[in-house]
Amino acid sequence: MGMHEKIADLNQKHKPVDTKTPHVVTMIEAINMALHRAMDADPNVVVLGEDVATNGGVFRATVGLKDRFGHKRVMDTPLAETLIAGISVGMAAQQLRPVAEIQFMGFIYATMEHIVSHAARLRNRTRGRLTCPMVLRAPYGGGIHAPEHHSESTEALFAHIPGIRVVIPSSPTRAYGLLLSAIEDPDPVIFLEPKRIYRMVKQEIYDDGVGLPLDTCYTLRQGEHITLISWGAMVHETLQAADKLHQQGVSAEVIDVATISPLDIDTLVASVQKTGRCVIIQEAARHCGVAAEICAAIQEQAFHSLQAPIARVTGFDTPMPYLQRENVYMNSASDIVDAAIHTLEVA
Amino acid sequence: MQYTKTPYQQKQMIDANGAVVGSLPESVSDELLLKSYRTMVMIRTFDQRVVALQRTGQMGTYASCLGQEAIGTGIGLALKKDDVFLPYYRDQATQYLRDIPLHQQMQYWGGNEWANHFSGIAQQDFPNCVPIATQVTHAAGVASAMKIRGEKRCSLVTCGEGATSRGDFYEAMNLVGVWQLPMVMVVNNNQWAISVPRNIQTGAETIAQKAVAAGIEGFQVDGNDVCAVYDAVRYAVNKAHSGKGGTLIEAVSYRLGDHTTADDATRYRSHEEVNEAWKREPIKRLQTYLHASDLWDEDQEQALQEHCKQEVEQAVKTYLSQPAQPVADLFDYLFEETPAHLALQKQRALEKMARLGGK
Ligand SMILES: Cc1ncc(C[n+]2csc(CCOP(=O)(O)OP(=O)(O)O)c2C)c(N)n1
Numbered sequence: 001m002g003m004h005e006k007i008a009d010l011n012q013k014h015k016p017v018d019t020k021t022p023h024v025v026t027m028i029e030a031i032n033m034a035l036h037r038a039m040d041a042d043p044n045v046v047v048l049g050e051d052v053a054t055n056g057g058v059f060r061a062t063v064g065l066k067d068r069f070g071h072k073r074v075m076d077t078p079l080a081e082t083l084i085a086g087i088s089v090g091m092a093a094q095q096l097r098p099v100a101e102i103q104f105m106g107f108i109y110a111t112m113e114h115i116v117s118h119a120a121r122l123r124n125r126t127r128g129r130l131t132c133p134m135v136l137r138a139p140y141g142g143g144i145h146a147p148e149h150h151s152e153s154t155e156a157l158f159a160h161i162p163g164i165r166v167v168i169p170s171s172p173t174r175a176y177g178l179l180l181s182a183i184e185d186p187d188p189v190i191f192l193e194p195k196r197i198y199r200m201v202k203q204e205i206y207d208d209g210v211g212l213p214l215d216t217c218y219t220l221r222q223g224e225h226i227t228l229i230s231w232g233a234m235v236h237e238t239l240q241a242a243d244k245l246h247q248q249g250v251s252a253e254v255i256d257v258a259t260i261s262p263l264d265i266d267t268l269v270a271s272v273q274k275t276g277r278c279v280i281i282q283e284a285a286r287h288c289g290v291a292a293e294i295c296a297a298i299q300e301q302a303f304h305s306l307q308a309p310i311a312r313v314t315g316f317d318t319p320m321p322y323l324q325r326e327n328v329y330m331n332s333a334s335d336i337v338d339a340a341i342h343t344l345e346v347a
Numbered sequence: 348m349q350y351t352k353t354p355y356q357q358k359q360m361i362d363a364n365g366a367v368v369g370s371l372p373e374s375v376s377d378e379l380l381l382k383s384y385r386t387m388v389m390i391r392t393f394d395q396r397v398v399a400l401q402r403t404g405q406m407g408t409y410a411s412c413l414g415q416e417a418i419g420t421g422i423g424l425a426l427k428k429d430d431v432f433l434p435y436y437r438d439q440a441t442q443y444l445r446d447i448p449l450h451q452q453m454q455y456w457g458g459n460e461w462a463n464h465f466s467g468i469a470q471q472d473f474p475n476c477v478p479i480a481t482q483v484t485h486a487a488g489v490a491s492a493m494k495i496r497g498e499k500r501c502s503l504v505t506c507g508e509g510a511t512s513r514g515d516f517y518e519a520m521n522l523v524g525v526w527q528l529p530m531v532m533v534v535n536n537n538q539w540a541i542s543v544p545r546n547i548q549t550g551a552e553t554i555a556q557k558a559v560a561a562g563i564e565g566f567q568v569d570g571n572d573v574c575a576v577y578d579a580v581r582y583a584v585n586k587a588h589s590g591k592g593g594t595l596i597e598a599v600s601y602r603l604g605d606h607t608t609a610d611d612a613t614r615y616r617s618h619e620e621v622n623e624a625w626k627r628e629p630i631k632r633l634q635t636y637l638h639a640s641d642l643w644d645e646d647q648e649q650a651l652q653e654h655c656k657q658e659v660e661q662a663v664k665t666y667l668s669q670p671a672q673p674v675a676d677l678f679d680y681l682f683e684e685t686p687a688h689l690a691l692q693k694q695r696a697l698e699k700m701a702r703l704g705g706k
Binding site for chain 1: 407408456457458459460477478479480509510512513514540541542543547548549609610614615671672674677678681688689692695696699700703
């Protein structure tokens with residue numbers, strides 16, 4: 001019998017929840033904290049996936065959960081993504097709240113059938129009789145010199161599916177609050193975690209169990225001259241770009257979309273109505289990306305406010321190159337500054 | 348557990364102490380034993396060097412094959428040049444035996460697509476496969492093409508035991524049975540799928556018995572005994588070539604290293620277990636046998652170690668001196684003819700590189 005066979009204490013040790021002390025945490029720690037809080041608050045929340053229990057996840061997102069909540073609620077599954085998504089649908093229909101981890105977004109594609117054909121439409125097909133309150137978490141995105149298939153950003157594939165939410169945090173605070181809300185949400189949520197920034201910054205957060213809304217963008221910086229819209233890891237380059245623009249006398253508004261689908265278009269439109277100019281920044285490939293949808297929606301609703309064409313800073317329409325050339329694919333703050341200056345130069 | 352379909356019986360030929368079990372079959376010549384030994388020592392030298400390169404920031408994440416050298420070596424020696432090999436990612440030995448140079452294997456883990464541009468006998472081989480088990484379905488497709496054309500060839504695919512939990516594995520194996528495909532499936536059962544041990548991966552007593560439901564022959568061999576692996580693969584390849592269908596071989600071994608250089612196995616398994624496994628590793632036992640059979644002496648051992656070091660150092664040099672590929676290559680191989688929008692993006696990428704100083 002190996003160590004994995006040791007059955008964790010099934011009697012949950014109810015630690016009193018300390019909501020008063022601030023924790024200074026990274027995004028991955030915030031995710032871990034939210035998982036603990038959600039499992040603590042609701043016995044129906046279960047966690048499953050590859051290497052999530054004994055190992056605590058390859059990125060350590062689920063560390064400590066098995067010891068705390070036991071192997072019945074924190075499950076190492078066999079290596080099978082189709083299965084992970086499929087059993088999550090079944091569990092959710094039985095009023096559990098499965099939070100499944102797909103180890104990397106590059107391995108999420110096998111789950112598509114269950115997401116498109118079942119999770120996203122179970123409520124609709126049964127006219128509300130069966131529902132699917134499941135969360136599928138996956139680390140995604142490039143910039144960490146990972147092996148092939150470990151670096152793509154394919155959030156648009158999911159944003160295109162009616163009936164699911166797609167949520168992407170870009171800071172510890174939003175990771176904590178958005179994940180809690182995703183787990184509490186009565187419908188399926190794809191929760192994509194930009195792994196490049198898992199450990200990039202620390203923020204002070206309170207483990208108060210309070211979620212953040214899933215239907216709003218987050219304005220991170222107010223500005224007058226141009227609106228910079230992004231999500232995920234690129235929010236950081238976008239904020240850096242705003243700093244650089246500020247040094248050049250340009251006041252840029254920065255918005256983290258955060259909830260890719262459904263999209264809070266009102267906040268985006270209001271900002272562009274104010275600034276008249278807009279650059280959308282996505283790490284993903286250009287063609288049919290989320291930026292294209294935002295672009296279309298803004299021009300539909302704010303056409304008369306626009307003083308320049310909306311610009312996009314995106315990846316190329318190629319796969320993410322193997323690591324030696326990853327740098328060619330990734331955009332930097334100066335690429336964003338260049339696009340902004342170009343947009344501002346349009347008379 | 349008994350399976351009805353196991354005409355292949357010999358599961359071990361040289362045991363963990365280097366003693367012959369029964370007698371060696373004719374297929375296993377002295378020459379073959381020596382070649383196996385040389386290959387395994389070369390691959391272990393290579394493997395340790397690549398891990399060291401990763402630790403010093405000169406290599407991407409690397410999946411070591413430490414402890415599994417006999418499987419790749421046995422396959423590489425048994426497979427014929429016209430067969431098609433579809434690897435997973437611990438097949439360094441097979442790839443080496445299919446003439447994919449060591450520096451080219453380094454280039455793969457170092458992050459350059461040109462590493463997959465094989466030539467010679469590997470011309471039709473697939474590159475390493477990272478999305479687990481998907482290669483097994485491709486192997487069934489390759490075997491289908493061979494069968495449709497009536498060729499005397501086969502596909503050989505490898506995967507880990509964790510991979511056998513995926514639909515792709517079962518779906519492909521089912522087809523091998525129902526279409527009688529000329530295909531050999533070798534499962535590297537190294538007991539661990541990252542942190543998930545064999546006994547919580549499947550309720551089946553063996554991986555080999557999964558073949559029963561697909562209607563194909565399946566059996567276990569000692570995956571640390573290069574002779575047993577070689578002879579089993581040779582048997583399965585011959586069977587496929589003669590139109591008698593597919594085989595599932597479970598090569599029982601142990602992953603002596605971390606899952607990859609990004610993993611820390613001490614988090615989930617004990618030192619005792621790993622130390623025990625070292626006693627069964629593939630190289631030492633063959634060395635013992637070779638010494639005992641007067642096929643090998645200390646001088647030869649020293650010369651071999653020296654040779655392997657030199658070859659690997661030469662490969663490191665070649666690898667480190669290769670420039671990153673031209674940026675245009677990222678765009679020029681997506682389609683046979685590059686569409687207009689990509690040509691424009693290529694232009695942008697080249698300008699960006701120029702701005703970055705061409706690095
Ligand atoms: C479809 C898919 N899911 C998950 C992963 C991440 N992953 C890489 S290797 C691995 C474990 C594989 O175990 P096994 O098949 O036993 O082979 P081993 O690595 O032990 O040789 C996992 C989960 C992946 N590469 N592909």
